[in-house]
Amino acid sequence: MWIEINNARLRYSIAGENNDQPLIVLHGGRGIGDHEGDFNNYLPLASDYRLIAYDQRGCGCSSLEPPFTFQQLTDDVEGIRQSLGDNRKIALLGGSFGGMIALCYAIKYPDKVSHLILRGTAPSYHHEKEAVDNFLARLHKATSASPAMVKKLFSETEDDLELRLIWLALMPLYYEEFDADAALARTRRMHFHAETHKALFLNKEDYDVRDELGKIKAKTLVIVGEQDWICPPSQSRIIAEKIPNAELLLFENCNHAVHVEAREEVNAAIRQFLRT
Numbered sequence: 001m002w003i004e005i006n007n008a009r010l011r012y013s014i015a016g017e018n019n020d021q022p023l024i025v026l027h028g029g030r031g032i033g034d035h036e037g038d039f040n041n042y043l044p045l046a047s048d049y050r051l052i053a054y055d056q057r058g059c060g061c062s063s064l065e066p067p068f069t070f071q072q073l074t075d076d077v078e079g080i081r082q083s084l085g086d087n088r089k090i091a092l093l094g095g096s097f098g099g100m101i102a103l104c105y106a107i108k109y110p111d112k113v114s115h116l117i118l119r120g121t122a123p124s125y126h127h128e129k130e131a132v133d134n135f136l137a138r139l140h141k142a143t144s145a146s147p148a149m150v151k152k153l154f155s156e157t158e159d160d161l162e163l164r165l166i167w168l169a170l171m172p173l174y175y176e177e178f179d180a181d182a183a184l185a186r187t188r189r190m191h192f193h194a195e196t197h198k199a200l201f202l203n204k205e206d207y208d209v210r211d212e213l214g215k216i217k218a219k220t221l222v223i224v225g226e227q228d229w230i231c232p233p234s235q236s237r238i239i240a241e242k243i244p245n246a247e248l249l250l251f252e253n254c255n256h257a258v259h260v261e262a263r264e265e266v267n268a269a270i271r272q273f274l275r276t
Helices: 036-041 043-047 070-083 097-108 127-137 147-153 160-174 180-189 194-202 210-215 233-242 263-274
Strands: 002-005 008-015 022-026 050-054 090-095 113-119 219-225 247-251
Touching: 002 070, 008 036, 008 070, 022 070, 022 097, 036 043, 036 050, 043 050, 043 263, 070 097, 090 097, 097 113, 097 210, 113 263, 127 147, 127 233, 147 160, 160 180, 160 194, 210 233, 219 233, 219 263, 233 247, 247 263
Parallel strands: 022 050, 022 090, 090 113, 113 219, 219 247
Antiparallel strands: 002 008, 008 050
16 A cells, blocks of 8 residues: 655555554665565564554655655654554554664654664664674675675665675575575565665764663663674663663574564564553
8 A cells, every 4th residue: 555655655554454553663774675574574463453564765665755864764754653643652663774763753753652662773873883893703604795795785885786686695694594595585576776775874974862862751672683793782782771661682593683583472572562
């Protein structure tokens, strides 16, 4: 389905329409991927919640309508919330880059969020240095990748095709049990928008909310895989320490895709948290 938000046409999915409490899911990837994977992973939660996920502006099948900025993507979340029509608070679930937007939203609109769930994310661009160190230490896992590719992942690529190829080369780092055939099939289906990716990294040093985390009023759950290479557990600890009364869950033997690798356990933890 489609909805017009702030001059952009966004593709979205919804399940559990008859449930009162909205749970909005924000996918990761700056110009990489779409909402479908996260929506399907969290679909069991639709038994109790109105589950809503969408392709962010400049991602997936949504329109490539600039600006591609943290501020605009944050305001798009508010547009989605307002579109629900009842002005109620939302539960917000963001993973990776989606978690960064979720943090920005909970800071800017603290009275609009009842529950905040963050998966494998970071409160500032400083996580990139640790990610590069992790890559160098785990280079043996991604033998088709190079330090130059990681640098491009955190800056800009030549075009959509190069971004797709870099993503495939780095995929072994995202899972503790890597399936190369599944990764190839998934990467062939994925959407890649180098223009969006470049724009969101152009002013990346503007993203640093560490000193603003104390403004968040929502009940907060922080989830991270123990082996997360790109948004390491140290970043989740910073978030959990600075948000009042936040809860941190560390999943052993899981990587950045902790919600895939430990799907049932993660969904159970989220369900229990949302009931509080």
